Amino acid sequence: MNKPGQQVISRLRQMILSGDLASGQRLAEIPTAEQLGVSRTPVRIAFRTLEQEGLLTKLSGRGYIVRQVTQAEISGSIEVRGVLEGLAARQAAENSLSNEQKHELLTLLRQGDDLFVKGSIDEQDLALYHDINQRFHQIIIEASLNPAIAEALSRNEHLPFASVSALAFDQNNLAQEYRRFNFAHMQHHAVFDAITNGQGSRAEAIMREHANATHGYAKTFSKMEESGEKMQVLNNVNSAL
Template sequence: MSKPGQQVISRLRQMILSGELESGQRLAEIPTSEQLGVSRTPVRIAFRNLEQEGLLTKLSGRGYIVRQVTQLEISGSIEVRGVLEGLAARQAAENALSAAETEELIQLLKQGDALFEIGTINENDLTKYHDINQRFHQIIITASQNPAIVEALSRNEHLPFASVSALAFDRNNLKQEYRRFNFAHMQHHAVFDAISKGQGSRAEAIMREHANATLGYAKTFSQMEKSGDKMHIIQSK
């Protein structure tokens, strides 16, 4: 996917997470592209991807609609992902990585190191991290040699914030975002170390914790619900 397309997806996710996009609000390509200052193409791509993630409902005519979801929906889908990816990491450790898989994972870790070594992060960095993160997870899932995990993850990814690609980025809190993504990258180092050493139980535990770090989204929804404020998300049929 193009960088503009990925950045628009991330920005829309954050707008949803912050409540800027309200429940029942209709979204259309032209107004959204004007609001974000981009062409219609990346907006169209973003809408389609968010629909696939379970964050967007396509209307029978044109456009999409936003609806509210609960923190239980988010936490449930993320916990399931943690179980599945934890199993994948354990089986990858038990199977042993191939030389090609090992080399590519090492290169991805080096790319991440270079990304975070300057001590700050921006939207362009997030786009790079998205690709690194997605490929890192894909290799581990493939290394599990378990087609059932692939199928189960594919189904689960249609739920809100369950996909490993469902990253949101708060441009108003760059220090926090740097800490969050740098910590996730350090977890990549830890799970690779465990898999490389054949430590299946350790690899599984780290990968489950890695997925559950995303539960911060669900906690945000929970806090908003308790305070009586509104938090909204786009969801598919």
């Protein structure tokens, strides 16, 4: 998907997550496109994508309505993804990566390093991270040699925020967004290290925790920022690994 299209999807996800688009609110292409300053095409694609993710419901006539999504529903779907991807990471470690898989994962890690080294992130960076993140997870699932995992994940992705691609980005708190996405990237490094060293249990534990990285830690980083605390949580996690 092109970057403008991905940015529109991400922005609408964040608006639903934050409550700016309230449950039961009706959405139409033209006013939404005008509000976001884009054409109707990326909005149309975004509506269809968010319908598939369980965030919007298509009306019998034109337009969509924002679904009521509970925190329990989001947490449950993310937890299921963590279990499935944790299993994939463990089996990938047990099977060993092919040379091609190892090379591509290292390339993706370097691309992520280049993305976060500047110390900030914007919507264009998120679009690039979306592609890096999606491919990284896909390779691990392929390396598990277990097609049942991919099938189960495909079914789970129709639940709110369950897909690895379902990234939301808060434009009003760029420092927080940099922290949580950089944290997720550091977890990519950690799970790669565990897999390549054949540490199946460690790889599984990191991957299960990683499922929460781009969603559950937003509140954590926000509280730390408000209190003036430093990112000791990252150091603690790294030392525990």
